[in-house]
């Protein structure tokens with residue numbers, strides 16, 4: 001690989017990112033999760049866990065804004081009985097010590113951290129098993145020295161057990177309800193809380209309920225020699241995780257608590273002959289409170305059976321292999337290969353389940369699941385690998401749609417509530433997501449499924465979809481443009497249109513694109529009258545936009561309630577916005593000459609060598625009639641950073657326009673391993689996209705933030721798959737329409753589609769930049785390249801050979 005990173009590299013098969021120096025510029029994290037239980041794991045053993053909702057049902061604690069950062073964690077300490085020397089197997093929280101070896105391997109659904117110090121090598125694999133609400137810390141300890149070693153091993157986790165927001169804002173009160181006892185029969189700490197806050201918002205009202213679970217924490221393959229259930233007893237006065245008193249003494253105090261900060265600390269003794277390796281595992285398992293002992297006995301027994309932990313880890317690996325097998329590409333670009341075959345896909349699996357909620361930058365306290373985000377994220381890995389889960393998720397989201405077609409903006413799973421903010425775009429992501437699902441799966445029967453509306457009544461999926469359009473079209477301004485409302489996709493243009501008059505041009509492009517897709521769908525299912533209605537709405541919108549919104553060299557971004565324009569050459573700041581150009585091209589609204597000019601203007605005014613800015617010049621004057629974007633420092637976030645979600649839409653527009661070289665050049669510079677190679681500047685993980693990278697308008701140009709939970713993951717993945725490689729799902733089959741850069745001789749891909757497989761090879765003998773196939777054969781038989789390829793029957797493979805013009 002021509003790209004290096006000072007802190008780590010991809011494994012040869014691309015399936016792992018291997019961190020070799022723990023002093024990364026930020027915690028570089030990973031996720032492991034199943035349907036209910038989720039764990040975030042940093043490369044030094046940090047991270048938190050939760051069950052179903054990171055706000056309402058937090059299990060392990062993360063301390064916000066603390067120093068040192070990334071505390072506490074899932075810590076494992078080794079103490080040498082002869083010398084009393086202590087070190088952590090994951091570097092933190094004893095990072096001031098010298099280590100002889102450190103390596104962290106983040107893979108799909110697991111993280112393995114290996115360290116060596118003082119002749120003790122420890123490898124810890126953290127993972128959440130596929131089926132049970134639990135996390136496992138599998139430990140391998142090896143004596144690499146020549147003497148027998150008498151060791152103590154301590155595991156430690158700090159617990160919340162309930163509402164994380166309440167934990168933060170009502171700490172002293174929350175502490176009165178914790179309860180941790182040691183169950184001698186199960187050899188496990190049993191931790192619970194006799195109080196659970198599930199208020200829909202912040203409130204002093206006391207819900208009269210207990211946390212309905214018990215967290216059982218025990219060893220697999222080791223005896224408990226001592227334990228602590230209270231943090232104070234374990235850590236000791238005026239100490240921290242770096243030097244707990246319990247570990248210094250070599251024996252834990254046996255604390256059981258009925259108030260205070262709960263923890264789960266266990267101790268076992270390990271003797272290792274020279275060269276000997278011993279294995280043990282720490283298990284944290286959630287069980288229902290009513291049947292706590294019985295359920296814990298069962299679950300612990302499951303994992304205490306011979307080979308059970310290893311099998312559970314194998315199952316995790318198999319699960320991800322089956323996901324990744326749905327698509328494998330071989331392009332001339334090794335970085336793209338690793339991103340498309342593994343990491344972008346894995347990132348979209350994470351965003352599908354974590355939304356913009358459970359992350360190191362989104363602390364899991366505020367956002368819940370955004371409907372806008374959810375309906376985009378479902379287009380990623382899950383759609384190819386587990387379309388049934390996508391179907392279920394769409395049904396869940398439709399449950400937050402009102403009968404008039406509007407929606408909540410976000411929702412929280414446990415309380416089944418969210419906010420209705422009035423963002424103008426949110427309702428329209430509903431049809432977007434449904435149509436993505438339908439094109440990929442061909443599951444048109446889904447349209448007939450009945451789902452309840454949030455405010456009562458029910459309708460088929462088709463009605464839900466149609467009502468979203470009806471609602472959005474009924475909300476247009478007098479001039480026929482979408483209202484801005486308290487924000488569109490851009491949450492920080494939040495005061496442009498609160499009066500109900502402001503108009504969004506990105507919204508117009510997005511609406512037009514959805515109308516065009518709806519025309520295709522309704523035509524396909526034979527509802528010509530709806531198709532015609534949407535076609536007329538599209539035509540009217542296109543005409544209005546072109547009449548009112550062309551600024552001379554680009555499209556304006558919108559109009560305020562006052563009628564003043566934003567994103568125009570008339571403005572001195574925020575003169576041009578990327579989204580108003582890209583979506584006019586993506587939606588086909590822009591006549592060719594205007595589309596070309598708009599994209600040229602982006603190149604002239606917004607390009608940087610790390611990607612295009614969201615807008616330019618960034619705002620330097622606070623404008624309360626625009627909002628948050630103007631309050632943000634120039635060059636960061638939505639005030640003119642390289643905002644990767646929007647940047648991905650620009651690349652898409654370039655591909656749609658057929659500009660193969662320009663699109664790929666933009667795309668490549670933004671791939672995380674490329675833009676992230678200057679790691680000390682970039683800061684975040686080089687294996688997943690980040691929400692934004694600072695632009696030259698900020699002194700830190702090139703600094704990334706908000707990694708993992710960003711829509712740029714799914715759009716970068718889909719753009720490369722659907723437009724660069726050109727494998728686009730249609731209702732009739734997969735259309736092959738690549739848009740290659742001229743220096744690519746071709747590519748190969750194996751793509752699963754509705755149960756069958758296309759095995760594709762495209763050659764580019766004339767170094768074409770752009771679109772256009774001259775020939776296409778299916779199993780050796782010529783096929784019209786302008787037509788979708790027939791769907792391979794389930795279990796069969798079609799060999800596709802195509803030649804670029």
Ligand code: NOJ
Nearest residue numbers: 356372373489490491492
């Ligand atoms: C992040 C939010 O999660 C996303 O929904 C939004 O579209 C972007 N910020 C842009 O403001």
